[in-house]
Amino acid sequence: MKILTGNDLKTGDVTWWTGSDWSRHVEDAVDVGESFEAILHEEEAARRVNVPYAIAAEMTDEGPRPAHIKDRVRALGPTVRPDLTLKPADPEAGNWVI
């Protein structure tokens, strides 16, 4: 599957395309198939996202999992600071990245 990601223009937060909006949580990302150019263009022009791009991902029980480690780090947060990730209460969250 293909999902869309970028950063919020104002805050810089990593965001994921939900089909109608941008969410901080990769679990909310939807498969956009191959027809995403128009979404990227429209959403960036409206400044609802900054430098968005499409990445490959696979659907798992926990939701979409980006194919590349870099996007998994983006999705979670720094593995060396679990307290600053999106899942601070889950000590095993870093394993999802690796």
Added chain:
Amino acid sequence: MVEAIRFRDDDVHEEPAVSLDAVLDQSNATAVRIEAGEDARLLLPLLDRLALIEVDFPVFGDGRGYSAAQILREAGYKGELRASGDVLVDQIAYMRRCGFDAFAPDAPLDPKVMDKALELYDAVYQGTTDSRAPIWKLRHG
């Protein structure tokens, strides 16, 4: 192309600019356009007869034109020095400092933003061909 923005009082030079090769071959051309990678120093023997030198910026990040402008002004060139191409409003102040006095940007510039950018810094740290006194000179008279 939009009309050039000029910081000069003289009339717009009418003759079309020719290439560097052409001006070096052709003894009577008075306007030339040089590309980013071309050596501005080749023009030094011709400066007396040139009235317009246009320096192209293929992309705004290609800063060779700044050195070309400085070299021409350092050699005493007094004619119009025009920056053309991918010239952005936030670059104009540095270009003025390097001796450009005319601009022909690919995309039109907001004159209000440009005026503001040009007036912003009332002091400079370096000497350049714009002859503004650097801060060290203001400190030491």
Added chain:
Amino acid sequence: MYQYDKYDQKMVDTRVAEFRDQVERRLAGELTEDQFKPLRLMNGLYLQLHAYMLRVAIPYGTLSGKQMRMLGHIARKYDRDYGHFTTRQNIQYNWIKLEDAPDILADLASVEMHAIQTSGNCIRNISSDQYAGAAADEISDPRPWAEILRQWSSFHPEFSYLPRKFKIAVIASDEDRAAMRLHDIGIQLIHKDGELGAKFFVGGGMGRTPMIGPEIRDFVPADELISYAEACLRVYNRYGRRDNKYKARIKILVHELGKEEYTRQVEEEFAHMKTLGLNPPVEELARISEYFADPAFEPDASDDLDLSDPDFKLWVDQNTVEHKQAGYAIAVISLKPQGGIPGDASSAQIDLMADLAEQYSFDELRVTHSQNIVLPHVKKSDLYALWQKLDEAGLAPANLDLITDSIACPGLDYCSLANARSIPLAQKISERFADLGRQRELGELKLKISGCINACGHHHAGHIGILGVDRKGTENYQLLLGGSAAEDTSLAKITGPGFSEDGVIDAIETVTDLYLKERQEDERFIDTYRRVGMAAFKEAIYG
């Protein structure tokens, strides 16, 4: 320390106003990201993996307690309560909001600091010896020269769109503590016939094509410094490669032209530049130098130290350095606690270091390229009290220049360029070698870790270097041996096939075991490596 006059202050204040306007235009959609990017980069603002990242300049690594406290304030107010000291004497904040960036720059300007040109293809923060003004071996303080260069390079209209970034370091002793020859321009102050001037090395650097900068001029007088630097830069701006970002640094130009031809072109340009009146008068250097005059040292301060506390003794042995003034020492605060993140400091730690600088070091701190903090002028009789306070705050690891004092770039945990994480490796190595007795047995050992080929973690210059690479989507680590960033500058070589995270740590242990076996007399690791050669180490690692 240098203090801004009305001109300097106006320049940074204007810059804040300019950037505030640019941010507003970006948020309003008047600037596209493509147009805005170079503007934000010239103010140190990146878009990184998790958010915007702001890199604040600490010119030549020197700052006051008040400035340090402001860095803590920014961490607390605008970030997530910590900052990361980098390998170029800067500090980075990882969680910045674009809308806050102008306010942060305004806060910095209120204490004579800025983020100007900490990114972009321009002249970056001028770095220097972290012991400047305190070292026993320097011939003059390099910082006035660095400050002259800072002012000259700030908002330079001709050199703000160079082929690539440009880094300058200035030192003033034979011992090189600033990796001078691995900079685009390295300057060493020297005396010639009684006159102070600058020796220029041009075309060094790390990155994917590491090179040691060759000397191109043995002496540039003080009053020609700027015109010579202009000549070096102009030749580069005109002829540096712009067709390939990876070949755009000045080292490639110097290498491709050859040192002689590059030097010839610079000399030709210099002869012309000298006539243009570009150089500040010597009075300007004198004016700036006054700010760097010695603090009021107590002339009869005692060299006696009570070392009866064994932990204190270890710290003094390892983390203090000889001062030029009797009765004083240079104290290095290690930001490499066991299992910690190299270079990270919390706002509370930053505040404490600011307090300690005011109390014990004439209100001065330094940041080192190996990501530690220095209190440059501590009275020896104050060392014990200082150490106790540091120790309480977890700031007294006694590991300066030992294997656990590693340099590590932010790596894939924070950086969008990285291919692999570097911090977890530094953490694991510091756990594996946690025993201080073992570390001290290994002696001086510079371990440097980069998470990609761009080499922010200086792996080419490590006695032991690690380079993280991406091998089919998995992190993989190459091991390098034999580099040095000091005056015996050398580039490390890759041992062979890469390793997993644990594999590379095992390999380091193999390598250090071999060193202990082969070491003669008081040889450091690097000395033994140079004598014995790569083959023996390879054999030990790969069999």
